[in-house]
Amino acid sequence: MTNPAFRTSLGIRHLVCGSCNGCEHEMNALSNAYYDITRDGWSLVASPRHADVVTVTGPMTAAMRSAAAETVEAVPAPRVIVAIGDCAAGAGPWAEAPAAGEGAGVDLGAAIFVYGCPPTPDAIRAGLEAAGDVLSRGDEPARSVQIGTPAWPAAAADPEATSSI
């Protein structure tokens, strides 16, 4: 079933799974006057029942695992999961930390991965556009969509300084 209306009417539910909140600062920026996603017909919705897209951040923590799975399960089909940031893709600093997993997007089966630490609001917008395309076509993409490249590991301090240890 194809339905182009998804592109201009996305309901977005955000789910934080152990993010450092850097990605949340940029998700919040989508609603400010500079990026204003309501112009695209998109809205951040308060209930998973109203959502078409779930944006997820963080490496996934042990404490969030069951609540995150229940939240995604509460979103009616068709739904698309968009992993926001390097952590959610399992490429961030806390992947496999003692109480963390391999990335919320990996864990929850994201179709779209937006890289960055954190990704810019424009990159997140591109990820949401891709989600709108997936929903409009009505078919599961054969492989996940990747937007941007990982920003982690960060360029460390002056290599000269690190050579002393």
Next chain:
Amino acid sequence: MSGQFHRLDADEFERRMVAECESGVPLGAYASLEGLHYLFLGSYGAFSLERSHLEGRAARAFSARFPLLSWDEREMHDEWDVRFTDLPDSRPLRARDGEMPAALLATGSGLMHMVVGPVHAGIIEPGRFTFSSGGETVVHLDAQLSYSHRGVEQRLVGAGALEAAPYVARICGGCSASRSLAYAQALEKLAGIELDRAVEFARLVVVELERVYNHLADLAASASGAGWGPGFARGMALKERAMRACQLATGHRLLFDAIVPGGIGPNTLLDRSPLRNELRELGRAAEGYMQSLFGNASVVARWKRAGSVSRQMAHAFGAVGPAERAAGGKVDVRAFAPYGAYRELGVDAASAVNGDAFARCAVKRDEIRESLRLIDEVLSRLGDARLEAPEVVRATFGSAIGVVEGARGAETVAVHVDERGRLTRLHVISASYRNWPIVARAMDGNIVPDFPLVNKSFNLCYACADR
């Protein structure tokens, strides 16, 4: 050793602890392989009163008398096997195997319970809030966090102290720069190096920018909490402008890696003249915004008396930063124990007396003005001065503590390093960790629908509290 750690025998420890908890400035406590450390702020910076491990013997908890240490001692009890016998709240601090301990409820005739979280309706970090209320009036709020606990401290044990710096910058996005500075301070103390004056100036610009974008977001959210949509929209637009100024100043919208051990990152303050102009314009726009916000009678009416914290309560529960200063407190680390460029530039610490949402917003408003003044002054003094590449930091054996005034208060980082420059223990005490218990107490006697407003007037992070 950095000379910040004072190992004491049991009697002397007890005596000093009581004196410092009563009339000093407590920062928090933690256990390491070396012993139990209770940290305080003196006029020359942080210091630790330290006693040896109890080797399985039972010990009295200081939090029985000084509740501000409750979270710290529960953490020591849960994760370091320190056997406190009289913890006022003996539940595990964090979720275990995905299970959160039962919430603490107030019970009685006519009381009801409402559980919110860990997943919230907005773009908010996870936490579980259990309200016990009689009708609209909150009798007790239990705030249980730790859903963002990743085990960052354990993850970094064994890491090279310098290689760990970009990880430390990513424990929490909203206070990244302040924590990077506290971490750098600790390593620089160990290495015994002093930085170039211009580099200290540059660091001041970075951490003050962090305060500005955070406080603007807090004012916007507090306008939203009072139901004024335009105040939220304008405030968030100004926050965006501040984040763009951060990009201009450091190449990163959230200032990640702009401060590194030994100095500043390679992209910090390369082109200062456009930054200074933009920040002056931002200052004028912010001034207009704040005038309209504080001139809005219905916003002010909602803010006043919402989430009041008395000075006694702030002290007993260990409030820091704007939460402490809004309740009549006076501790701003920049003025109390000046470090870096603050030794040269005085800070006019903001304060208020009522301890309510209005007072916290007023303190943040005054701090935005003061931060922009400091940045402008520093950029003027810096001129075209060349900024040195980072000093070579030799991470040597020892322990040290860094503490800086972040947007939410004292950001403390303690490091223990072995002979090969590797971390044997890293402990982070964030201003949010200190202030969360106060948020819960600030709700006593308030109505449930004011929780978003009261919460946003503190606007704490979860990531650095959970670690």
